[in-house]
Amino acid sequence: MIKKKTIKIILSYTILIILAIFFTFPFIWVLSTSFKGPGENLFSWPPKFIPQHPTLENYIAVFKRVPMLRYFINTIIITTLGVIFQVILSSLAAYPLARLEWKGKDLIFKFILLPLLIPMEGALIVNFITILRIGLYDSYLAVVLPSAVSIFGIFLMRQHYLSVPSELEDAARIDGCNEFQVFWKITFPLVRPATAALAIFAFTAYWNSLLWPLIVLRTPSKYPIQVGLSQLSSTFEPNFRTASAAMIVAMIPILTFFYFTQRYFIEGYKGAIIE
Amino acid sequence: MLSRKQQTVIIAVSFLAIPLTLLAIFTYYPIIRGVVLSFSEYNMFTKKATWIGFKNYVEIFQNKYFYEALRNIFKYLIVVPFIQFVAILTAVLVNQDLPGIKFFRTLFYVPVITGAVIVSMTWRWIYNVDGLLNSFLMTVGLIKEPILWLTDQRFALYSAMFVTFWRGIGYYMVIYLAGLQNIPSELYEAAKLDGANDRQLFTKITLPLLRPTMLFCFTISSLAALKVFEEIFLMTQGGSGTTTMMYLIYDYAFVRFKFGLSTATSVVFAGILIIFTIINFRFFGHRGEKR
Numbered sequence: 001m002i003k004k005k006t007i008k009i010i011l012s013y014t015i016l017i018i019l020a021i022f023f024t025f026p027f028i029w030v031l032s033t034s035f036k037g038p039g040e041n042l043f044s045w046p047p048k049f050i051p052q053h054p055t056l057e058n059y060i061a062v063f064k065r066v067p068m069l070r071y072f073i074n075t076i077i078i079t080t081l082g083v084i085f086q087v088i089l090s091s092l093a094a095y096p097l098a099r100l101e102w103k104g105k106d107l108i109f110k111f112i113l114l115p116l117l118i119p120m121e122g123a124l125i126v127n128f129i130t131i132l133r134i135g136l137y138d139s140y141l142a143v144v145l146p147s148a149v150s151i152f153g154i155f156l157m158r159q160h161y162l163s164v165p166s167e168l169e170d171a172a173r174i175d176g177c178n179e180f181q182v183f184w185k186i187t188f189p190l191v192r193p194a195t196a197a198l199a200i201f202a203f204t205a206y207w208n209s210l211l212w213p214l215i216v217l218r219t220p221s222k223y224p225i226q227v228g229l230s231q232l233s234s235t236f237e238p239n240f241r242t243a244s245a246a247m248i249v250a251m252i253p254i255l256t257f258f259y260f261t262q263r264y265f266i267e268g269y270k271g272a273i274i275e
Numbered sequence: 276m277l278s279r280k281q282q283t284v285i286i287a288v289s290f291l292a293i294p295l296t297l298l299a300i301f302t303y304y305p306i307i308r309g310v311v312l313s314f315s316e317y318n319m320f321t322k323k324a325t326w327i328g329f330k331n332y333v334e335i336f337q338n339k340y341f342y343e344a345l346r347n348i349f350k351y352l353i354v355v356p357f358i359q360f361v362a363i364l365t366a367v368l369v370n371q372d373l374p375g376i377k378f379f380r381t382l383f384y385v386p387v388i389t390g391a392v393i394v395s396m397t398w399r400w401i402y403n404v405d406g407l408l409n410s411f412l413m414t415v416g417l418i419k420e421p422i423l424w425l426t427d428q429r430f431a432l433y434s435a436m437f438v439t440f441w442r443g444i445g446y447y448m449v450i451y452l453a454g455l456q457n458i459p460s461e462l463y464e465a466a467k468l469d470g471a472n473d474r475q476l477f478t479k480i481t482l483p484l485l486r487p488t489m490l491f492c493f494t495i496s497s498l499a500a501l502k503v504f505e506e507i508f509l510m511t512q513g514g515s516g517t518t519t520m521m522y523l524i525y526d527y528a529f530v531r532f533k534f535g536l537s538t539a540t541s542v543v544f545a546g547i548l549i550i551f552t553i554i555n556f557r558f559f560g561h562r563g564e565k566r
Contacts, residue, residue, distance in 0.1 A: 015368060020382045023445070026397045027385065029407065046414075047407060093294035096287035103284070108291070115302050119548040121502070121521065122309030122541035125528045127301055133322070146301040149294045179286045208390035210505060215529055230392045230509065240400060247393045258388045262381060269453035 027251070034058050034244035058245035065242070066232060067221065068249055074140070075207060075224040082144040082206040083199050090153030090198060095183050097154070098161035099169065109158070116151055124215070131216055142216040143224075144206070153198050156268075160194035161187060197268025200261050207254055225250050313539035319532050331539035341540070344518045345547075347432055351500045351519070354436050358443045358496055359489070365444060366451035367481070380452070387445040395509035398438045399425065402510075431515035435506045443499075447492050454488030455481070494555065501548060520544045 029047055037053040062068060096102065097109050127146045136142040164187055172182045188195075210226045217223060223231065229250055232243070258265075277285070313331055315324035335341050369380045386394055401407045402424035409421040424434040462480050471479065504521035511517040513526060524544065527537035 009373065012368060012371060012373060016379050019365060019368075020379060023383050023386055023441070026394075026401060027389070030397055089294045089297070092290050096290045100283055100287050102280070102287045105287070112295075112298065115298075115306070118306060119502075119541075119545040120302070120305070121524055121544055122313070122538045123302065123305035124524070125534050125538050125541070126305035126308045126312065128528075129317075129322075129534070130300065130304075145297070149297045149302075151298075151302075154294070183290075204388060208388075208392075210391060211508075211525070226390055226392045229396070243396065247396060251389055251393060254388055254390070255385065258384065259381060262377075262384070265384075265449055266453050266456065269450050270457055
């Protein structure tokens with residue numbers, strides 16, 4: 001009996017380690033390349049993960065030749081704007097759909113969910129024209145505005161609002177709070193885990209978004225990190241070492257972020273799947 | 276004085292006003308405008324659209340790349356069962372209570388969180404003529420000449436598909452993990468008391484209760500496969516026979532600036548996706564009834 005359990009654990013770890021190598025070896029290889037000097041063969045097999053002459057030259061080159069800091073600042077501006085918009089607007093929109101009794105509530109909710117059933121591929125072009133028309137082309141706002149309201153966010157927040165007991169809200173109303181105060185002081189703080197999950201989904205989506213920012217931004221000094229990297233890859237292609245260093249620098253913030261917030265990812269999906 | 280009911284409506288409207296306005300401009304309007312635009316020729320300089328009837332649609336169906344894209348997106352569906360199978364296995368594996376399991380979960384999610392740009396750049400080097408893959412295969416003796424993974428017509432699409440597979444697993448693993456953790460542990464305990472073994476627990480409890488999650492994942496994964504864009508855009512630029520519908524839509528709009536042609540393609544593509552979804556639901560629904 002005990003023996004069987006031991007075998008199971010050993011087997012589990014063996015598969016886990018094989019999978020871990022499968023998912024990370026390209027990144028480990030990039031990491032080691034980023035520390036290698038000019039004389040080393042990068043593509044030899046078996047790959048040499050420990051550089052023979054470790055150097056920081058590649059990292060210095062990245063910061064000298066690429067406006068990494070600028071890209072990071074842009075990414076942070078875009079991501080922050082996007083997360084704030086999505087969280088606040090989804091929370092606002094979901095409140096009357098879950099907590100108030102009024103005619104047409106269900107109809108409006110269905111209407112909001114409708115676009116989820118329609119493939120939205122054409123929206124890219126029309127939204128691009130709209131952005132040009134309203135004079136937002138080449139601005140941070142252009143990047144976040146079309147996705148400022150998340151239908152998934154409204155859905156998620158509504159589900160969580162539904163589980164808030166109405167006694168708390170009624171008590172606040174009796175105490176003389178108006179509806180907005182009830183929302184802001186009672187209901188909204190009570191669904192914090194859902195808000196956190198939504199914020200994190202929005203954060204990763206904006207941080208990694210590529211196509212839309214590429215379309216609506218023209219000035220390279222406004223590029224977020226993903227767009228910046230994708231544009232540089234062609235100039236950098238021959239120089240794997242510098243490009244590797246750039247990729248590692250770009251990866252660090254999002255990996256750190258994920259490390260600290262990972263439990264919300266699973267919690268967020270748990271909440272969304274039940275429905 | 277307003278009645279209570281009217282007051283509630285006013286409050287509801289004030290909460291919904293801004294979100295609904297933005298949805299109207301950037302979500303509902305594009306649906307209608309996109310269809311109108313597909314019958315027009317849009318001039319970038321005058322910003323005027325001229326009605327040209329079905330001309331765009333005729334042009335789409337005369338283009339050989341449309342058929343190539345169509346073939347490719349359906350070929351791309353092959354990745355779905357592979358991703359889902361490995362994702363379920365991985366989720367079951369990391370759902371165990373073992374020391375260090377959180378660390379492994381994080382590692383498996385790294386390809387998802389890093390984003391398409393870095394992943395594609397890395398794999399482009401692995402697929403390079405003198406890249407890691409060729410150097411490995413030649414050292415082992417499986418091939419004599421290096422293979423042009425991303426520029427040879429025979430391999431390019433499959434190389435891209437492998438990257439999709441590689442970076443998709445972690446994403447679905449987390450969803451399955453959430454699904455697994457939603458299964459009440461009492462069920463397992465009760466079954467164990469009745470003398471069920473591990474395999475029975477898996478086939479009689481885990482799999483049936485994971486079914487809704489599987490249905491959800493298969494659906495979004497197949498739609499994602501049909502809509503594949505980033506891997507193609509970043510690794511082959513639609514070359515070597517790897518065009519997809521989304522790449523075609525992008526290429527018409529933002530490389531050639533033929534907005535009418537691009538929206539017409541997206542209308543056709545939306546139709547294809549709707550038909551696919553209906554067939555998909557019929558198929559799964561039917562299987563569900565049998566059970």
